[in-house]
Amino acid sequence: MAEAGIWMESTSNRERRSGCPISIALETIGDAWSLLIVRDLMFKGHKTFNDFLSAGEGIASNILADRLRKLDAAGIVVKQVDAEDARRFVYRLTDRGIALAPVLVELVIWAARFEDTDAPPAVVGEMESNRDGFLAGVWEAWVRGDS
Amino acid sequence: MAEAGIWMESTSNRERRSGCPISIALETIGDAWSLLIVRDLMFKGHKTFNDFLSAGEGIASNILADRLRKLDAAGIVVKQVDAEDARRFVYRLTDRGIALAPVLVELVIWAARFEDTDAPPAVVGEMESNRDGFLAGVWEAWVRGDS
């Protein structure tokens, strides 16, 4: 992998850690909670603050508020007034957020293969054997606007 | 789960999460440094403690030692005596570690698409258009034992 080594090299580590894409990506989603929020939006149909709050993993409300703010600032989610109930807010993935689907899919495949998870083997198998089709389905569901 | 009894250790939310594969994966690699270490092993040919330490992103030595220990405990890396110099140690990816390659590739693609990175478009294009071939190359390089 000599070719890959060239552009991964970092020389300026001053302000931003480096221009390496992995480093940059982890600056915005490389914490314990951000990708779980994206997962809830993408696969679990969660939309509201309380949806995330009671999502099972038990994120604290202050941390959740902070992460939603950062994900918003990073252009991964947007906060909108609920069209069906103007008193409420809904969070929604942007195109940049939905584009994280392949990352999540690979995480699922990796974890299901090497760790003890409760992922249904049928779903994981579909992700592996029909990866492009699965991702297309995620994209279509997002375009349709349902969960 | 709060009032289970005062003699019972209060179980923190951070420790035991759900069985969701993404949640499980992020428990082991969902921090700011672990995936960068895997990247250094996979693409930059880094092997030793000092390689990682001076990798540009500037991890502190105590944090690095902690992460290497955890990655070892998670079966993602192994620590071995250097075959060429018995005074030194080398870290190496396990099969479980090299299996993270698709995750890293998707992170590169995502970041290159939406963030300002210094990844050469040619390499990213290759990752996208010839994804399986690229991953096969990573696997082969790992099997051959070079970086």
Add this chain to the structure above:
DNA sequence: CCGGATCCGTTTCGATACTG
């Protein structure tokens, strides 16, 4: 030198209480 371990000030996290 290499591969950490230890100490310590600073930052972030997490749990709960509270508010508009």
Add this chain to the structure above:
DNA sequence: CAGTATCGAAACGGATCCGG
């Protein structure tokens, strides 16, 4: 419902020290 405020606990980071 959708967050803040508060405060102790934990993690981080930098510097230094240490055994081999």
